[in-house]
Amino acid sequence: MTHSIQVKDLTLNFGAVSVLKTLNLDVAEGEFIVLLGPSGCGKSTLLNCLAGLLDITDGQIFIKGKNVTWAEPSDRGIGMVFQSYALYPQMTVRGNLSFGLKNAKLPKEEIDKRVARASEILQIEPLLDRKPGALSGGQRQRVAIGRALVRDVDVFLFDEPLSNLDAKLRSELRVEIKRLHSRLKNTMVYVTHDQIEALTLADRIAVMRGGIIQQLDAPQTIYNRPSNLFVAGFIGSPSMNFLHGATVDGGRAFLFGDTRIDLAGYDGGAVLERSKAILGLRPEHLHIQMEPEAGHTIPALVEIDEPMGADSLVWLKAGETQMSVRVPVERRLAPGTHVHLKVDISKASIFDTASEQRV
Amino acid sequence: MVDASVNAMAGPRGSKPQRRFSSRNLMLYGTLIVVSLYYILPLWVMVMTSLKGMPEVRLGNIFGPPLEVTFQPWVKAWSEACTGLNCDGLSRGFWNSVQITVPSVILSIIVASVNGYALINWRFKGSEVFFTILIFGSFIPYQVMLYPMVVMLREMGIYGTLTGLVIVHTIFGMPILTLLFRNYFASIPEELFKAARVDGAGFWGIYFNIMLPMSLPIFVVALILQITGIWNDFLFGVVFISKADNYPMTVQLNNIVNSVQGVKEYNVNMAATMLTGLVPLIIYFISGKLFVRGIAAGAVKG
Amino acid sequence: MATSSRGARVFRNLNAKIAAIPMIFTAVVVFAGFSVWTVVYSFTNSKLLPKANFVGLDQYERLWSNSRWLISIQNLMIYGALALVFTIVIGFVLAVLMDQKIRFEDTFRTIMLYPFALSFIVTGLAWQWILNPQLGIQNVIREMGWTSFTFDPLNNPDLVLYGLLIAGLWQGTGFVMCIMLAGLRGIDEDIWKATRVDGIGTWKTYIVVIIPMMRPVFITTLVLVAAGIIKLYDLVIAQTSGGPGNASQVPAMYVYSYMFQAQNLAQGFAASTMMLLTVLIVLIPWAYLEFGGKKNG
Numbered sequence: 038m039t040h041s042i043q044v045k046d047l048t049l050n051f052g053a054v055s056v057l058k059t060l061n062l063d064v065a066e067g068e069f070i071v072l073l074g075p076s077g078c079g080k081s082t083l084l085n086c087l088a089g090l091l092d093i094t095d096g097q098i099f100i101k102g103k104n105v106t107w108a109e110p111s112d113r114g115i116g117m118v119f120q121s122y123a124l125y126p127q128m129t130v131r132g133n134l135s136f137g138l139k140n141a142k143l144p145k146e147e148i149d150k151r152v153a154r155a156s157e158i159l160q161i162e163p164l165l166d167r168k169p170g171a172l173s174g175g176q177r178q179r180v181a182i183g184r185a186l187v188r189d190v191d192v193f194l195f196d197e198p199l200s201n202l203d204a205k206l207r208s209e210l211r212v213e214i215k216r217l218h219s220r221l222k223n224t225m226v227y228v229t230h231d232q233i234e235a236l237t238l239a240d241r242i243a244v245m246r247g248g249i250i251q252q253l254d255a256p257q258t259i260y261n262r263p264s265n266l267f268v269a270g271f272i273g274s275p276s277m278n279f280l281h282g283a284t285v286d287g288g289r290a291f292l293f294g295d296t297r298i299d300l301a302g303y304d305g306g307a308v309l310e311r312s313k314a315i316l317g318l319r320p321e322h323l324h325i326q327m328e329p330e331a332g333h334t335i336p337a338l339v340e341i342d343e344p345m346g347a348d349s350l351v352w353l354k355a356g357e358t359q360m361s362v363r364v365p366v367e368r369r370l371a372p373g374t375h376v377h378l379k380v381d382i383s384k385a386s387i388f389d390t391a392s393e394q395r396v
Numbered sequence: 397m398v399d400a401s402v403n404a405m406a407g408p409r410g411s412k413p414q415r416r417f418s419s420r421n422l423m424l425y426g427t428l429i430v431v432s433l434y435y436i437l438p439l440w441v442m443v444m445t446s447l448k449g450m451p452e453v454r455l456g457n458i459f460g461p462p463l464e465v466t467f468q469p470w471v472k473a474w475s476e477a478c479t480g481l482n483c484d485g486l487s488r489g490f491w492n493s494v495q496i497t498v499p500s501v502i503l504s505i506i507v508a509s510v511n512g513y514a515l516i517n518w519r520f521k522g523s524e525v526f527f528t529i530l531i532f533g534s535f536i537p538y539q540v541m542l543y544p545m546v547v548m549l550r551e552m553g554i555y556g557t558l559t560g561l562v563i564v565h566t567i568f569g570m571p572i573l574t575l576l577f578r579n580y581f582a583s584i585p586e587e588l589f590k591a592a593r594v595d596g597a598g599f600w601g602i603y604f605n606i607m608l609p610m611s612l613p614i615f616v617v618a619l620i621l622q623i624t625g626i627w628n629d630f631l632f633g634v635v636f637i638s639k640a641d642n643y644p645m646t647v648q649l650n651n652i653v654n655s656v657q658g659v660k661e662y663n664v665n666m667a668a669t670m671l672t673g674l675v676p677l678i679i680y681f682i683s684g685k686l687f688v689r690g691i692a693a694g695a696v697k698g
Numbered sequence: 699m700a701t702s703s704r705g706a707r708v709f710r711n712l713n714a715k716i717a718a719i720p721m722i723f724t725a726v727v728v729f730a731g732f733s734v735w736t737v738v739y740s741f742t743n744s745k746l747l748p749k750a751n752f753v754g755l756d757q758y759e760r761l762w763s764n765s766r767w768l769i770s771i772q773n774l775m776i777y778g779a780l781a782l783v784f785t786i787v788i789g790f791v792l793a794v795l796m797d798q799k800i801r802f803e804d805t806f807r808t809i810m811l812y813p814f815a816l817s818f819i820v821t822g823l824a825w826q827w828i829l830n831p832q833l834g835i836q837n838v839i840r841e842m843g844w845t846s847f848t849f850d851p852l853n854n855p856d857l858v859l860y861g862l863l864i865a866g867l868w869q870g871t872g873f874v875m876c877i878m879l880a881g882l883r884g885i886d887e888d889i890w891k892a893t894r895v896d897g898i899g900t901w902k903t904y905i906v907v908i909i910p911m912m913r914p915v916f917i918t919t920l921v922l923v924a925a926g927i928i929k930l931y932d933l934v935i936a937q938t939s940g941g942p943g944n945a946s947q948v949p950a951m952y953v954y955s956y957m958f959q960a961q962n963l964a965q966g967f968a969a970s971t972m973m974l975l976t977v978l979i980v981l982i983p984w985a986y987l988e989f990g991g992k993k994n995g
């Protein structure tokens with residue numbers, strides 16, 4: 038497998054503050070990697086380091102096998118798309134697209150050819166002689182993508198490119214970016230805090246926190262088998278239900294208060310016996326029923342239900358623990374109803390309380 | 397009215413009546429007008445006095461308009477008023493001031509805008525420290541730095557010359573202008589700068605192609621600030637110009653009006669004062685809100 | 699690798715560093731270096747030329763026993779205190795009046811601010827003429843019938859500072875009004891809505907809510923006005939030339955005359971060092987409040 042981007046032991050300190058901690062990342066050619074995490078997790082910082090817009094403290098960065106650790110941003114073979122579009126306001130769209138090529142002293146015919154091709158791909162030909170101020174948000178972002186496109190590079194870096202757009206445009210452009218990727222087959226590194234974008238676009242998602250990559254995996258793996266408590270809680274909305282308890286019987290059952298849950302069929306390693314463990318259950322992996330089933334249900338009290346159009350969220354209390362369950366919208370439950378939640382253990386996750394790692 | 401008490405739907409309805417001549421408004425506008433008179437008065441008196449002949453001035457009614465309008469005092473102030481042995485009027489000082497102001501304004505703005513740009517987008521180790529010293533330095537009384545400055549310029553062989561004064565204005569104008577540009581450049585999204593770097597533009601490329609075209613308003617503000625500031629300067633003119641022939645307008649004006657020789661010609665003095673104040677006044681009235689923005693930007697620390 | 703990368707970085711930002719040379723020069727050589735030089739040479743007995751012949755505090759003893767200096771300092775303190783209080787009070791009151799959603803706001807502001815565009819020389823000369831005892835205000839009012847009316851501050855040693863003050867306020871209050879107005883406009887509209895709902899009167903809102911919220915604006919204005927007052931020079935030169943007698947002398951004039959006229963350099967250095975000290979007394983508490991507080995908060 039050829040690597041498009043290789044990051045080796047990348048460390049970045051701002052004064053005494055350590056922002057990225059000996060981080061390693063290999064991106065395959067043509068891969069779509071999404072860096073996902075809460076604000077301040079270092080995802081944008083990492084992207085800026087890849088672009089050469091930040092000087093790193095230690096480590097190395099290779100792009101297409103070339104060590105670019107000290108190279109200027111324009112010499113790295115990358116194109117970049119920014120959250121605020123960052124179009125030069127005094128230049129026309131054509132000027133914006135060709136500015137980098139002029140700096141690279143390309144012949145005029147070559148510049149024209151590339152601008153024409155990029156504007157054809159993005160369907161912005163009618164806009165070429167307008168200034169960014171006269172464009173809508175979606176059009177601006179297309180031009181911003183075009184600016185990366187004309188550079189004719191193998192690596193695209195996206196820094197939260199859709200977060201300034203409204204919900205409708207965002208989903209349209211998301212599809213367009215995906216289409217662009219399947220057409221161009223470039224390597225793309227995409228930073229976002231929006232998990233829908235991450236889950237829909239990525240070949241692999243790198244979930245980050247505190248300057249460390251917590252998990253780097255395919256979207257479905259991240260969703261179904263989060264490697265630790267943070268990833269489990271961060272991905273999914275509403276977030277995963279966490280039941281604090283212990284594993285007993287040599288790891289064959291989970292004890293939550295007085296409720297015993299059978300762990301046969303758990304998709305993971307050896308559970309073992311742990312005095313403190315956490316059982317993670319997604320809202321859609323629980324089923325509400327009226328009758329208890331020993332070893333498979335948790336008693337709970339309905340607090341409120343929230344119809345959301347396609348489905349409905351029911352908020353419940355199991356002992357002192359707040360839980361949510363996704364149910365079909367037709368299913369209305371009155372507050373105060375006693376119910377039992379059936380657990381689908383094959384889709385559950387168990388975490389060690391001390392290490393917060395999935396077992 | 398009888399209906400109103402019966403019908404529950406009656407009572408206030410529609411837009412609330414505005415009392416234009418309320419006592420509050422009378423007091424408000426009354427105060428503002430009286431205050432405005434205090435501010436207008438000197439300008440009025442200067443203009444009126446400068447349009448009267450000396451016999452009329454001696455009658456004493458400084459607030460009254462001239463019975464007979466004459467422009468003779470203006471002509472005399474411009475081309476005949478004496479300072480010491482020179483009797484070619486304020487025109488000499490005017491042209492000196494032009495020669496001082498134009499290069500000083502240009503040089504100081506170029507230097508300060510590049511400073512501000514480097515401070516925001518190309519921070520290097522210690523750059524903020526130098527900037528802090530610069531800002532605190534702007535509070536140091538000039539008197540503390542005057543003499544060493546004289547020594548330095550003398551060593552360079554430009555003490556007393558126009559070039560020397562231009563450098564002095566550039567140096568002492570630097571804190572406020574650098575602050576002005578730094579704050580403005582800070583408001584330009586950093587992503588624009590990053591995009592330009594990805595596009596391969598360097599220090600000067602980004603300055604000329606991206607920053608400069610986006611910053612015209614702040615250049616105008618700086619221009620206003622500097623033209624009025626340098627035109628109005630007195631201290632540096634006195635200290636750093638050695639030949640009386642080269643004095644800027646303010647210094648020459650003071651020498652004309654406060655000279656102890658001869659009979660005081662108040663009308664000529666006021667015409668001379670008006671002439672000296674005219675350049676900043678014109679700038680002020682033309683620039684309007686930009687002037688306000690300039691001083692506010694200068695006043696608010698970064 | 700760390701060392702070689704650092705080596706590369708020196709050249710990486712080279713253009714920026716070259717461009718910053720004038721700033722570095724100004725900050726280090728002029729503002730820091732020249733000030734230290736002057737302070738050091740204030741301990742010498744330099745006369746016509748600076749000589750490193752140190753005589754301890756001699757110059758300061760001479761300074762503080764010179765009646766002209768004592769008058770200068772006294773004048774600066776009286777003028778400074780009055781100017782500071784009046785500029786800020788008048789500036790704020792005017793800003794409040796301007797903030798009442800009045801008509802012709804631009805016109806009023808133009809009128810109040812134009813003196814700020816004029817030099818102190820022009821200001822001083824204009825007011826010198828208006829306050830002229832034979833032909834100015836005093837004469838106008840006497841001709842209106844009050845023959846015993848006396849208002850001749852520029853020729854009365856006891857009142858001359860007030861004559862300067864009238865001109866100084868005329869020139870500077872519009873500027874302070876503008877800063878204060880900007881401060882008032884910067885206050886969240888919702889604050890006003892909240893006080894209306896709570897039924898707090900307009901004037902009470904200003905005193906209880908707005909003024910405390912504008913503390914940073916007041917402090918900045920205070921520092922700016924104070925720094926300007928300490929530099930006070932041109933206005934006095936134009937309006938009174940320091941007279942009558944020595945009654946309106948200020949420190950900046952003392953410095954100038956010893957440094958450039960009396961050829962007693964070290965005495966001028968000592969006086970300017972005292973000016974620097976005065977500024978530091980104003981500046982250090984402000985810097986502490988402004989920047990020291992941030993580290994804790």
